[in-house]
Amino acid sequence: MPPSVAPPPRVRADACPGVLAPHDAADGALARIRLPGGVLTAAAARAVADCAQHHGDGAAHLTSRGNLQLRGLRRDDPAALSVLVDAGLVPSRTHERVRNVLASPLSGIAGGLADVRGLAARLDAAVCASAPLAGLSGRFLFALDDGRGDVAAEAPDLCWRARTATSGTLLVAGTPVGSVALADAVDVLVHAAEAFLALGSSGAWRAAEVDGAPAHLAAAVLGNERHGEATERRDCADRRPGVGDVLRDDGGRALVIAPVLGELAADDLRLLARLAPEVLVTPWRTIVLPCGGDAGALAAAGFAVDADSPATLVSACAGSPGCAKSLADVRSHARTIIVDTQTRTHVVGCGRRCGAPHGAHRSLVARADGSYDTEVVSGDGRRSQGSSGRTA
Numbered sequence: 001m002p003p004s005v006a007p008p009p010r011v012r013a014d015a016c017p018g019v020l021a022p023h024d025a026a027d028g029a030l031a032r033i034r035l036p037g038g039v040l041t042a043a044a045a046r047a048v049a050d051c052a053q054h055h056g057d058g059a060a061h062l063t064s065r066g067n068l069q070l071r072g073l074r075r076d077d078p079a080a081l082s083v084l085v086d087a088g089l090v091p092s093r094t095h096e097r098v099r100n101v102l103a104s105p106l107s108g109i110a111g112g113l114a115d116v117r118g119l120a121a122r123l124d125a126a127v128c129a130s131a132p133l134a135g136l137s138g139r140f141l142f143a144l145d146d147g148r149g150d151v152a153a154e155a156p157d158l159c160w161r162a163r164t165a166t167s168g169t170l171l172v173a174g175t176p177v178g179s180v181a182l183a184d185a186v187d188v189l190v191h192a193a194e195a196f197l198a199l200g201s202s203g204a205w206r207a208a209e210v211d212g213a214p215a216h217l218a219a220a221v222l223g224n225e226r227h228g229e230a231t232e233r234r235d236c237a238d239r240r241p242g243v244g245d246v247l248r249d250d251g252g253r254a255l256v257i258a259p260v261l262g263e264l265a266a267d268d269l270r271l272l273a274r275l276a277p278e279v280l281v282t283p284w285r286t287i288v289l290p291c292g293g294d295a296g297a298l299a300a301a302g303f304a305v306d307a308d309s310p311a312t313l314v315s316a317c318a319g320s321p322g323c324a325k326s327l328a329d330v331r332s333h334a335r336t337i338i339v340d341t342q343t344r345t346h347v348v349g350c351g352r353r354c355g356a357p358h359g360a361h362r363s364l365v366a367r368a369d370g371s372y373d374t375e376v377v378s379g380d381g382r383r384s385q386g387s388s389g390r391t392a
């Protein structure tokens with residue numbers, strides 16, 4: 001039998017933000033810009049920079065799904081976002097929040113079994129062309145994994161994962177359900193998402209919330225009910241592109257960089273636009289320059305450009321003043337610990353632990369008295385009190 005998870009009854013609509021439907025945060029409106037496959041063109045980077053500088057808090061913030069967020073936008077000025085629409089960052093008004101597509105960032109550049117470059121754009125277009133898929137939750141996640149297991153580990157609802165250069169496996173909520181050729185991957189993923197909606201399961205947002213979803217979707221899309229064991233959620237940190245120089249398969253060089261705390265100031269975005277016609281934003285708050293870049297200029301701008309930088313180890317949620325639930329200005333605290341941190345650390349303002357990385361890490365959870373509880377999170381998500389307990 002497939003894993004059985006009772007769907008929780010939904011008492012409210014999914015309020016995942018988009019550009020056209022910003023979230024009302026404590027520091028103003030928050031707009032999320034979807035980047036299917038993480039692709040950010042130079043023109044789009046300049047548009048985001050202009051919007052952040054003139055209408056927001058001055059920066060774009062990387063998300064754990066390889067998207068960008070703008071914060072501090074005026075609530076009564078939706079025209080401020082028209083620069084993003086004009087730049088082509090909202091190709092569909094009906095589907096903008098469901099364009100959640102991850103793809104292995106180094107695919108076709110270095111390593112991997114198949115080249116999934118281009119598939120993300122095709123999948124995005126196919127999702128937007130399906131009228132029913134406008135009804136997906138903004139949390140529903142597609143992934144195209146080139147076989148290395150990097151984005152398959154990000155808990156996608158539907159994933160095509162390569163086994164060879166031309167064939168792969170469809171996974172539903174991490175459970176392999178059958179073979180699918182690379183050439184059929186886009187069609188099968190779209191049909192599987194439509195079949196998920198057709199289940200009509202009490203407004204479920206994610207496939208893992210629906211009892212027997214892998215078997216149902218296998219039967220609906222592939223005509224079988226076979227399925228394997230759920231894929232173990234492992235710490236796949238070693239499969240993700242690390243910060244630093246990358247030897248391309250063609251002998252050239254790519255470069256992976258990390259902005260401190262995932263923040264891209266407007267000038268950082270303009271620097272990227274000058275250095276590359278297109279960069280790839282990853283779900284690990286890093287950025288791939290497919291043909292390399294001026295590491296010196298990027299380091300001078302504050303980016304981490306090599307794996308030894310402590311900045312690559314520390315992340316934080318929005319915290320105060322952006323989030324009304326936060327008990328502390330966690331981003332300021334995170335900046336103070338970057339210097340001497342040797343452990344992957346995520347700093348959060350409350351127990352919701354937003355943006356926590358998948359995989360083993362240390363979590364610092366703010367308390368009302370200004371101290372932090374320390375937790376150790378294992379690769380399978382289990383939490384235990386850290387040995388150091390509370391830290392000031």
Ligand code: SF4
Pocket residue numbers: 317318319320323324325326327348349350351352353354
């Ligand atoms: S973890 Fe808490 S404080 Fe941080 S962004 Fe989420 S809700 Fe806000």
